[in-house]
Amino acid sequence: MTKDKQAQRDRRDARARAAMTTRPKQGGISGMWMAIGGVIAVVVVIIGMVIYHEATKGNSSPASSAGAGSTSTVPPAVMHDVESVPASVFNTVGIGKQLAYPVAFHGHAPNVGGKPVAAYIGAEYCPYCAAERWPVVTALSRFGKFSGLKATHSSSSDVYPNTQTFSFHGSTYSSPYITFQPVETASNQPQGDSYKPLDTPNALQASMFQTYNGPPYFSQSGAIPFISYSNQYGSQGASYSPQVLAGLSMSQIASALHDPSSPVAQGVIGTANTVSAAVCAIDGGKPASVCQSPGVTAAAKKLGSG
């Protein structure tokens, strides 16, 4: 080592010793305050989010009958109940009490956004659609999230009148597993001899409806509700009796979903397991926590049995 390098090293060591013994770490002190401030800022942001969440919880106006429209806001508690049905309830109910199961189509599987497509075609006035939406929303909430769902009821002049339910009109659904395309063709508001029209099926939905919603898959042609699970399986009509929902409010129905022995849970949760099994059949069995659960695997054995 040269003398110059040794001298340079000695000077550097001397500066270091001085910094540690005689000079306060100015950068360290102000940096320390910045570090502490950063931690406090993050904690304050978290506390702020929690406080805001608690303050706004339940502030959404509940379903109101004041409006003249056919739909209203779904009470947050209803959505919460539907989205938080425990896995134990799904597994205890299993297939529950269903009237029909999806039939097998085994057709060409459409793909939208890189995901298989499940399409629902129904109408707000239709009492069987009113019943079928409950298990569809309950099941699909295990695969993704709905937003913009509205509260509505079936026609007051049809069988199972005023069955309380959701409307898919104007709603969105996001899932990493499937694309869900619901269509509500009409409202529950009479117009002439029929009901006020709402959504028009797109080409894919119309094709599914025309190709599979009739013989040899179903005895009736064009009946609603119709659901196609990526043209592999499909259902027509209500999968359980709408009678179990008669006279119940949305809150009462949603609450009953958590009681496996209730007739509501036997119908809705049983069908939700079948809907889940059909979705698992088209999305590669994901997520495993749903698709491998006892309730869904029990329902999977009924797929294709009609």
Add this chain to the structure above:
Amino acid sequence: LEVADRDEVWDPPAWAWPVTTILALVGLGLSIYLTIVHYSTAVTLACSSTGTINCEKVTTSPESYLLGRPVAVWGLVYFVVVLVMCLPAAWRSQSQAMKIGRVALAILGVLFVLRLIYAELFEIDAICLWCTAVHAVMLALFGAVLVATAAAGNPPQTAS
């Protein structure tokens, strides 16, 4: 953190590596558990699945995925990298890249935690206790890395 004299010594406090290493190990352990549960059908989260506390709802939500991979897997990768950067040799390192990288990683982690907490509160409407434990570890790690870096007296340089 402010610009420091290049000649000022890098002298991290004695507690820096043990504290951050332990936190990284705890975070890694939690992430491994969440990853195993995600991919296994034989293991379920030891957590409530009803009401506001609902781990299953959170871990099976669309928000539990990032760039097509489960967030638990990203957490596992994150804590492996953080663990390496919090070992004694890494804390002793004079490398500016190491110092800046460690702080940047801590900030990135805590920003992601804020995003996940927002998702739990406002999008999923459920809280996952295991995820909250990871968030707490991440916040503690963030604080420890920042304070230790500042106390080292030669914070990472942001300009030359």
